[in-house]
Amino acid sequence: xxxxxxxxxxxxxxxxxxxxxxxxxxxxxxxxxxxxxxxxxxxxxxxxxxxxxxxxxxxxxxxxxxxxxxxxxxxxxxxxxxxxxxxxxxxxxxxxxxxxxxxxxxxxxxxxxxxxxxxxxxxxxxxxxxxxxxxxxxxxxxxxxxxxxxxxxxxxxxxxxxxxxxxxxxxxxxxxxxxxxxxxxxxxxxxxxxxxxxxxxxxxxxxxxxxxxxxxxx
Numbered sequence: 209x210x211x212x213x214x215x216x217x218x219x220x221x222x223x224x225x226x227x228x229x230x231x232x233x234x235x236x237x238x239x240x241x242x243x244x245x246x247x248x249x250x251x252x253x254x255x256x257x258x259x260x261x262x263x264x265x266x267x268x269x270x271x272x273x274x275x276x277x278x279x280x281x282x283x284x285x286x287x288x289x290x291x292x293x294x295x296x297x298x299x300x301x302x303x304x305x306x307x308x309x310x311x312x313x314x315x316x317x318x319x320x321x322x323x324x325x326x327x328x329x330x331x332x333x334x335x336x337x338x339x340x341x342x343x344x345x346x347x348x349x350x351x352x353x354x355x356x357x358x359x360x361x362x363x364x365x366x367x368x369x370x371x372x373x374x375x376x377x378x379x380x381x382x383x384x385x386x387x388x389x390x391x392x393x394x395x396x397x398x399x400x401x402x403x404x405x406x407x408x409x410x411x412x413x414x415x416x417x418x419x420x421x422x423x424x425x426x
Contacts, residue, residue, distance in 0.1 A: 237337035237382070240375040243355060246278040251315045253283070254323040254396040259403050261325050261394045267296060270308035270342075271354070274315045280357035281315040283308070285374060287346025299341035302374075302383065305352070306334070309372050310388060312356045313363060319412040322395040322404050326363050332387035337380075349376050363390035 253271045255264045267288045274283040285305050289296040296304060310331075314324040340348060352374050361370045372385040395404040 234337050234339065235335070237380045239379045240353075240355065240373050240381050241379065242353075243277045243279040243282065243357070248282065249276040249317070250274070251276055251317060251323060252396075252398060253311060254314060254325050255311055257396050257401045259401045260396045261403060262327070267293075267304060268307065270304050271311060272351075274312060276315055276317070276359070278359060280355055280359050281312050282356075283312045283315065283354040285309070285352040285354050286350075287342045289343045289346070291343040291347065293343055296341060297343045299343075300339070301336060302340065302342045302345050304342040305345065305374055306383070306385070309354050309356075309374050309383075309385065310390075312354050312372070313361060313370070313388065313390070315356075317398060318395065318409055319416055321398050322409045322413075323398050324363075324392050325394050325396060326390040326392045328363075328388060328390045330389045331385050334383065334385050336383045338382060345382065349382070351377065352382060353377060363388065364392060365389070 251274055253274045254260050255262055256269060256271075257263065270285055270288055272284045272286055274281070276282075285308050287302075288304065291297045310328055314326050316324060318324060338345075345352070353376075355373045355375070357371050362368055366389060367387075368389075369387055372388060373381055374383050375381045392406060394406050395409045396402070397404050
C-alpha cells in the first residue's frame with residue numbers, strides 16, 4: 209500500500225483498555241542500582257532479524273547491545289526520532305521506548321541458540337517519572353539503560369512478578385513497568401537468523417533439561 213492509502217482491517221474491535229492515573233506533578237524518580245556483576249552474553253534483538261515472525265524496522269529500531277545477565281536481561285535504548293519527526297515528535301509519552309523495553313523480555317537463548325519472539329498481552333502497571341516523548345528524552349538524556357528481571361521470567365505465566373526499568377546512565381529511573389504477560393509466537397535461530405518452530409524448540413529444550421550424564425559404576 210502507498211502512503212496515501214488507508215485500509216480498515218477490522219472494525220469496532222477493542223484492542224486494549226487502560227486505567228490512567230493523573231497527578232499535578234511527576235513522582236520522585238527512584239534510583240535503579242543495576243543488576244550487579246555477572247557474565248553478560250550478547251543476544252540479538254530478534255525483532256530486528258529479517259526472518260523473524262515479527263520484524264520491526266525504521267523508528268522501531270530502538271534497542272542496542274541486548275544481552276543476558278545472570279540476574280536478568282539488559283539493553284540500551286537510543287531514540288531514533290527527533291522533535292522534528294512529524295509523528296513521534298508530537299507524542300507526549302515515550303511509546304517507542306516502552307515498546308523496546310518490553311522487547312528486552314525475550315532476550316534469551318532457549319536450547320542454547322533460539323531466541324523467543326513474543327507479543328504482549330497485558331501490563332499491570334506503567335510508571336512515568338518525567339515528561340516527554342521519545343524525541344524529548346533522546347535530547348535530554350541520550351542513551352538510556354534498559355533492564356528486565358528476573359532472568360527466568362515466563363511471559364505466559366499469569367500472575368508472575370517481573371519488572372522492566374528504563375534509567376539514565378547514572379541510575380535515575382525514567383519509567384518502569386511491572387508484571388507484563390505475553391504469548392510466544394515462535395523462535396529465531398540466533399546462528400542463522402531463520403525462524404524456528406515453537407514446538408520443536410521447546411521439545412529440544414525439555415530434552416536438554418531432562419538429560420543427565422551417566423554415572424560411572426564404582
